[in-house]
Amino acid sequence: MRYSHKIHQANQQKSPGIQRRQRITSFILIGAVIIFLLVFAETKTIDWWEFYRFFLSSLFSVAVAYIIAAFLALLLALGATKNKWLENILLPVLDVAQSFPTFALIPVLLAIFGTSRWVVIVFLVVTIIWPIVFTLITALKGEREDLGQAATIYNAHGLKRLWYFRLPSVFPAFISGSIIGWGEAWEALIGAEIIAKVLGVGSYLGKLGETGSVWQLVLGIAMYLFLIFILNQIIWLPLLNFSSRYQNES
Amino acid sequence: MNPNNKVIQIRRISLSYKENGQKFPVLDDVSFDVAPGEFICIVGSSGGGKSTLLRILAGLQKQTEGKILNMPEQLGFVFQNFALFPWLDVESNVSFGLRMQGLSKSQIHKRVREEIDRIGLEGFEKSHPKELSGGMKQRVGIARALAIHPKVLLLDEPFSALDEITAKGLRHDLLRIHTQTKETVIMVTHLVEEAVELADRIIVMSPRPGKVRKIITNTMSRPRDTRSREFFKLVDEIEGVL
Numbered sequence: 420m421r422y423s424h425k426i427h428q429a430n431q432q433k434s435p436g437i438q439r440r441q442r443i444t445s446f447i448l449i450g451a452v453i454i455f456l457l458v459f460a461e462t463k464t465i466d467w468w469e470f471y472r473f474f475l476s477s478l479f480s481v482a483v484a485y486i487i488a489a490f491l492a493l494l495l496a497l498g499a500t501k502n503k504w505l506e507n508i509l510l511p512v513l514d515v516a517q518s519f520p521t522f523a524l525i526p527v528l529l530a531i532f533g534t535s536r537w538v539v540i541v542f543l544v545v546t547i548i549w550p551i552v553f554t555l556i557t558a559l560k561g562e563r564e565d566l567g568q569a570a571t572i573y574n575a576h577g578l579k580r581l582w583y584f585r586l587p588s589v590f591p592a593f594i595s596g597s598i599i600g601w602g603e604a605w606e607a608l609i610g611a612e613i614i615a616k617v618l619g620v621g622s623y624l625g626k627l628g629e630t631g632s633v634w635q636l637v638l639g640i641a642m643y644l645f646l647i648f649i650l651n652q653i654i655w656l657p658l659l660n661f662s663s664r665y666q667n668e669s
Numbered sequence: 670m671n672p673n674n675k676v677i678q679i680r681r682i683s684l685s686y687k688e689n690g691q692k693f694p695v696l697d698d699v700s701f702d703v704a705p706g707e708f709i710c711i712v713g714s715s716g717g718g719k720s721t722l723l724r725i726l727a728g729l730q731k732q733t734e735g736k737i738l739n740m741p742e743q744l745g746f747v748f749q750n751f752a753l754f755p756w757l758d759v760e761s762n763v764s765f766g767l768r769m770q771g772l773s774k775s776q777i778h779k780r781v782r783e784e785i786d787r788i789g790l791e792g793f794e795k796s797h798p799k800e801l802s803g804g805m806k807q808r809v810g811i812a813r814a815l816a817i818h819p820k821v822l823l824l825d826e827p828f829s830a831l832d833e834i835t836a837k838g839l840r841h842d843l844l845r846i847h848t849q850t851k852e853t854v855i856m857v858t859h860l861v862e863e864a865v866e867l868a869d870r871i872i873v874m875s876p877r878p879g880k881v882r883k884i885i886t887n888t889m890s891r892p893r894d895t896r897s898r899e900f901f902k903l904v905d906e907i908e909g910v911l
């Protein structure tokens with residue numbers, strides 16, 4: 420999804436039929452997952468209920484981090500493109516900030532928060548925020564000038580401009596950036612939980628790697644990927660489809 | 670026509686861009702008047718500063734020198750490439766200005782109904798810009814402008830992105846509406862025939878920098894026969910100036 424959502428969007432514009440076929444494929448896959456879950460919940464290779472519990476607490480971290488990151492990203496991107504003056508200050512700062520290696524942040528966060536979920540959440544915020552910020556800035560810079568002029572002519576000023584013009588016009592970019600950020604968060608989560616020694620699905624997989632068999636680890640990772648896939652299907656795919664109607668005609 | 674409307678006075682407007690310390694004049698000392706209810710066309714070749722002038726009139730851009738007197742606040746603007754909001758359907762595009770002004774739901778509904786019927790968009794209320802042809806898009810652009818009951822309607826080459834048959838239909842509709850409402854119209858075009866067909870007065874501009882060459886009053890009676898001798902004479906006269 421992280422890399423494929425653009426392809427999905429292009430397909431959809433060419434033929435709406437593809438969308439239906441993809442939905443059917445998704446249903447079949449989700450069905451397969453449910454069967455998989457039921458079967459393996461019975462096998463005692465992994466304590467699946469514990470696995471799901473850890474997955475939920477990690478999902479909570481990702482969700483909280485996503486909400487914070489999305490909000491901050493909107494503020495930063497709107498700020499950095501507000502005028503030339505702010506752009507000249509903020510763009511270089513953002514450029515340096517995004518190249519900072521996020522994992523190096525973990526010892527600092529541990530020093531601040533101790534071993535708590537917040538270490539992982541703050542780390543995830545920093546992971547999620549950049550793809551959103553930069554897709555938003557790219558969209559805002561490439562915005563059609565005449566649309567902004569139309570908004571001005573028809574009295575969209577201040578908060579009204581933000582709500583009725585700015586936000587809807589960046590919505591497709593926001594979803595695109597979110598999908599990338601969300602994907603990177605799940606990838607970075609495992610390492611972060613292991614390093615920070617915070618309980619979650621990531622550190623659980625880490626433990627399986629150390630103490631369990633290879634078979635258990637493979638099963639655990641497969642389940643992890645399947646659950647993320649399902650989340651994409653029920654959250655991001657519909658949002659992506661919805662946002663395509665917000666897009667400019669080319 | 671509103672008797673309280675005053676003549677709009679455009680006085681000695683100049684504009685230049687600075688690039689690498691060099692000055693690029695785009696408009697030079699442009700002056701003319703616009704009487705209430707008048708249909709004005711500004712003609713000139715492309716790159717001549719016509720869009721810039723219209724943006725200055727609309728307050729979207731600041732002139733370097735000169736001033737504009739008696740320009741009303743309530744303006745409609747029709748864009749060459751429509752500039753419709755892609756996330757809104759036809760109805761919501763048309764009502765955009767009204768919603769920003771904070772009119773009541775029932776007032777908005779009534780006005781949107783009126784404009785959609787008048788410009789011929791019935792049945793397309795729920796369509797999105799993506800799904801419309803160029804001609805229909807520009808109908809939405811015009812309806813959005815008229816919905817706010819503008820004191821002055823500004824149009825920047827509104828038919829240039831359309832094929833000739835579609836453009837012809839829209840020209841007729843614009844003229845019909847202008848005859849009904851008597852709104853003041855200032856329209857930019859690079860087509861001399863279009864100006865002669867529509868305008869009461871034609872401001873002929875020469876490019877680089879944009880200057881007013883000549884102001885021609887068009888006394889032909891309406892509806893105008895675009896194949897008459899008189900029509901071609903006026904077209905020739907303007908092309909001679911250009």
Ligand SMILES: Nc1ncnc2c1ncn2[C@@H]1O[C@H](COP(=O)(O)OP(=O)(O)O)[C@@H](O)[C@H]1O
Nearest residue numbers: 686693695713714715716717718719720721722
């Ligand atoms: N931001 C800008 N910086 C420098 N030159 C500009 C800018 N915007 C427009 N121009 C120049 O101003 C001139 C007039 O442009 P425009 O008003 O669009 O002409 P027209 O509408 O008559 O075709 C053009 O030569 C264009 O290159």
Ligand SMILES: [Mg+2]
Nearest residue numbers: 719720721826
């Ligand atoms: Mg132009």
